[in-house]
Amino acid sequence: MAANDDEDTSYVDYDAFLDPAFSPSSFANTLVLATNNPNDAPLDLSTPLSKVLFDAQEVDSRIDDLTTRSAIPLLTHTKEQTEASRKIITEIDAQIKSLNESYKQLEKEVIQKHAEADEVRQVAARLWEALKLGRSVGRCLQLGRQLEIQYAEITASSGPGSTAGGGKKEDHRALVRCAHTILSLREILDKRAPGEEGHGLDKVNVIRSLQDGIVGSIERSVSSASEQIIREFNIGSASTYAQSEEAKARTVSAAITLYLMSPVSRTKPDKWAPQLLLQPLEVYLRNALNSSIASVARSLATLPSLDRTLAEVSARCQSIIALETILSTTKAPVHPLLPTAQKHAPDRFNLLQPLLAYLETGSLASYFWRSMASSLATRVQDIVNRGGVSARTLKTNRNSVGEAIRECVIRGSQPPSTIAGSKGKAPKADAEKGEGWDREVAVMVGSVVGNLGR
Template structure:
């Protein structure tokens, strides 16, 4: 190693962490006194000298080793050329393979994707058309069933409800179907109006049902009923069915239809029917309190209203809806609810007549046994127990109604 080699700090200059800023700062600090003015001549001269020495060293080394460097360079160049030729050949092969794959796979794949999209669109279109066709068939079916219903075939109402339910499920499958004008037309001109019409018609039939307006024998006059127990709803249903098939078909179909299209409206309609008969019966019995000559007629009509309620319960049981409806209305039987409602409304009216006094109160008290017997017979007739005792279910209703006369005394 020469003196120049010893003079130049190669380890510092070749260090990976070499910093020109740090090196310059150190050099200035070494060539200047802290209490003297800053002088950059000396550090600059040293740096220039180092550069000159390094340049001279490089020139000497390259000159003396030129043959070796040229040989090494030539060898490296040949090796690079050989490697480049091999890489170029492989690249050409890859390009050729890629072009073949592009033609056979990528281009075909692109065309296949287009075909798939077309097929998917056709499938979606076919599905919509198939659903529209099904909707048209259902709509025509609904129209025929409505025509049958208008012709008096009440069983067509239930069939129409099933068709409407299927049509409704079809129209509610998705927005794509409703984008078709025909589907919207089926919804607006067939499904919605027909459904609303049937629901409204069924509600009206149920809420206004009464044997007073039916040309139908009552269970008491068409069958021999046990005198010691209350007939079940099914028994009343069977009796009324044999007495009037048209009435059975009408009310049964109406109850089934409303339960299919709107169960909540069925419960509301039954409650309304019950309240209507309770209110009418309470009014009749209240009027009869001041004129006992009309009591028998009033009691006969009240018993018929009770049979109307029993008939509805029987039809509900006949079509398998009684249990669900009674559970929703929180009642054991509709007739029980009827007589409890009548008793609750009549009791304060009886008490009011007694409290006011006068001839009406005296006549009522004088005939209290007749009134009690009439009420007892009315309840039994209304429960389908013509001429019978008070055992079984009927005993509770008789006790409730007779108890409403408690203000008359014993």
């Protein structure tokens, strides 16, 4: 109560100084205005400064008085707090010491062992990656060596010792074996994602050398040899059964090889087509067409050679029918890189279907005659427009020319006698009468006779 009385009689305005919104600048401004006239110049600052110094002395005296009167309670409280702190520190020191000892034991038994185990884990993981990479490299090298041996079988059979005197027969089946080996290498090398078999192989020098120096060159050679077999295919009525069977076997091997080696990357399985197989087949048909069109156009200008030319054309068409029969009886092989596409490859799926779809036709023979007829029409018109002896002779013999072309189409539409199973075409007796090929006969005869005028 005495303290409160002292505070009441104090000159210091404690409430103003203890106010949370107290501002020294506002307090100084108020004090200066209270002791001066705002219009006076200059202002008298000695009075407000004395007021502030007096208040400070008053507060100092107040602090000295309070500490003097309350010294014993303050010292007693401080002593009690110090002793309590010492007890707490003593207890805490013991707990900290125990905690440090437990941590050291934990570090020794767990943390250090965990660090050692983590190192072992990292080493084991890297060893496993190295082992997987080594296995993949080993498998690739093994397949590369296997590919070299298989390719050597092709080159050996086509070398000097492959002649009749050497007794060495061509091993065309080695082409298919090479294709399967190349696919096995592709299957490994294309799987480059982390965790897959081919991950990291592109960084191994020996694998890059294998791809560039061996696999690439052999792949090109195998493709070239298979395409050459397709381009040189020829089975006519003059071929023996043994020759036909050999040509058929070589063609089947070449077709399967090109089917398997056709690229599959960046292609949807349901849209995939064996481009490496379709290209040489298309070239074969185009060459047969171009040769036939050119020779028939020349013979129409010189009729005495027409019979021989039409015999050659019918032989070419017979070879095309033989090729069509071979492709239709050859099932498409299972392509390891197209697993989903193979689900849609039942017994009815053969190597002919992609070609027919590509050419947008239902028969190679029909495609041959109709394509030839569309080109011959222009050639005949050129002969007629030029006039002269050739045009007059051609017009005079239009009936015999038309009959010769009709017989050519009928004869050329018959499969060779050495090729069995002609895809359900008309029997030989019917084919000789022209049944089943009436449209092709009409188109071919019309392309020549129909453009001769009167």
